[in-house]
Amino acid sequence: MQYLHLTCSREHLHDLVDALKEQFAGCEDAALTDYGISSKLIQAYIVIGWQDVVDERFIDQLLADPTILDLSIFTSPCSTDDLFSPLLYV
Numbered sequence: 001m002q003y004l005h006l007t008c009s010r011e012h013l014h015d016l017v018d019a020l021k022e023q024f025a026g027c028e029d030a031a032l033t034d035y036g037i038s039s040k041l042i043q044a045y046i047v048i049g050w051q052d053v054v055d056e057r058f059i060d061q062l063l064a065d066p067t068i069l070d071l072s073i074f075t076s077p078c079s080t081d082d083l084f085s086p087l088l089y090v
Contacts, residue, residue, distance in 0.1 A: 002054050003033065006046040006062065007070040010037060013044035016067060020046065030055075043069065 008016055017035050024030050034047040048054075054073050062068050 001076045002050045002052070003074050003076060004048040004050065004054050004059075004062075005072045005074070006048070006068055007038075008044045008046070008067050009069065010042065010044045012067040013037075013046070016044075016046060020048065024048075030058075 006016075013035065017032065020032055024032060029051045031049050032046070033049040035045060037044055059071075059073075062071055
């Protein structure tokens with residue numbers, strides 16, 4: 001499973017959340033996982049969970065969107081990983 005973390009201004013948060021909810025309505029591969037405001041820089045964030053890997057076309061859509069300030073993709077550990085061992089690779 002992969003997660004996509006987006007950063008945007010507070011002013012765009014609710015419009016983006018509404019648009020993403022609409023875009024992913026009925027979609028079984030991706031879902032809006034969390035959103036809110038960061039504590040330090042007071043920027044908005046959105047987290048989207050993806051069942052497999054994040055769709056490249058969706059990444060292209062986000063990169064072209066001027067309201068998205070930044071994004072990162074991370075993979076959650078699979079069930080065979082030892083969650084308590086030190087991270088040996090990045």
